[in-house]
Amino acid sequence: MIKSHLKRMFSYFSRIYYLGEEVKRLKDGRIRPQVETSTIAFIVLFAFICGLKSFNRLERWLENKKFKKLLPRRRKLPRIDTIRRSLSSFDIDSLNGMHEHIVKTAFRNKVFRKGTIDGLKVAAIDGVEVFESTKKSCERCLTRVDKQGITHYYHKAVVCATVGSDPHIVLGYEMLEPKKDCCDKDEGELSGSKRLIRKLYKQFHHFADVIVADALYCKATWIKEVLAIGMDAVVRVKDERLHIVKDALGLYRNREADREWEVEDGSRKRIVVRAWDEDGFEMAGMEETKVRFIRFLEEIYEGGNKELKEIWVVTTSKNIRVETVWKIIHKRWDIENDVFRQIKTQYHFDHCYVHSEVGTEAVVGFMIIAFNLSQLYFFRNIRGFREKRLLQIDIMEEIRDEMLLIKNWVNPIFDTT
């Protein structure tokens, strides 16, 4: 018998994450709606999970009655305009509530019990652009002017996600806000990310042991914000003009490395890592707290070639082993490779589904929920998903095919009596 991923996935979502109840709680601002918000939410979520490419595709799916077998009998199906109207008036708080519920349940179910890197729970933070246009804009668009003087309108979010071992879960996001009357600049990534970690702390308390970020975040104000919520920061440093860099490199100049070890990366790549590691450096703007500065020198051997790479890291942690700090700084890329790239290639994150103040954020919110749920299904419900070398895209396609073939099935998402 062929196992049905569709049935199994939705029964998992309903049993463990109470998706039926959660979908029922969602609201939008349509007046006297003929189609229930829960129907629209289910369709949007399901479409993203199966790798929807555009709302034109979704319109065809609706016209061809592709969702009929997934919904209760006599349930009214929306037209694509109704979906657009619903998203553009969506109650973002209700959507965030659903996201929060899923992440809280994941924490409660001990998804990160063993930590994500050497026993530590590590989250990365980074910015990602949603889409851009030179023609259409809305009240919440950010703007930049290119060399030719053309204005580009875009939306951008800061995202926080777990990195290291699977599943990678997006803990939260914040949309960056456009310039207000009082100042002439759009909100920066740094200030958006402070807002984000404060919100995440309020929602989930100790959501990570360590937050890792790239060189943009090597600022005292940001590091203090991380310390204030009882977490440690691991941040890349690139600016050689900084005093702390000059101080540290000066100190390390005529000194043997403090640690040296070897890492096998696959069958062909070998890295010899040397680390110079010292605590007690002063950082501008961080008077009370001293930080640790680590210089990594990597000798990378691959297919007869040798390459040298130098990485500088600042961390507030006094006791994380230097080998672990090295892993953390490399695993920071998971947010780019395993989260952003995936939502871009499989969910078409940078495609403009709906362009409006609320609609754009609703699409981002639905995509992140779809991403988290599918990661939880792949890595928590399918035993040995990684070891079996199963591909997420194959399962998504299987599910899409199944929706037409499925018979005599009561979708547990709508069976919440």
Ligand SMILES: [Zn+2]
């Ligand atoms: Zn806009």
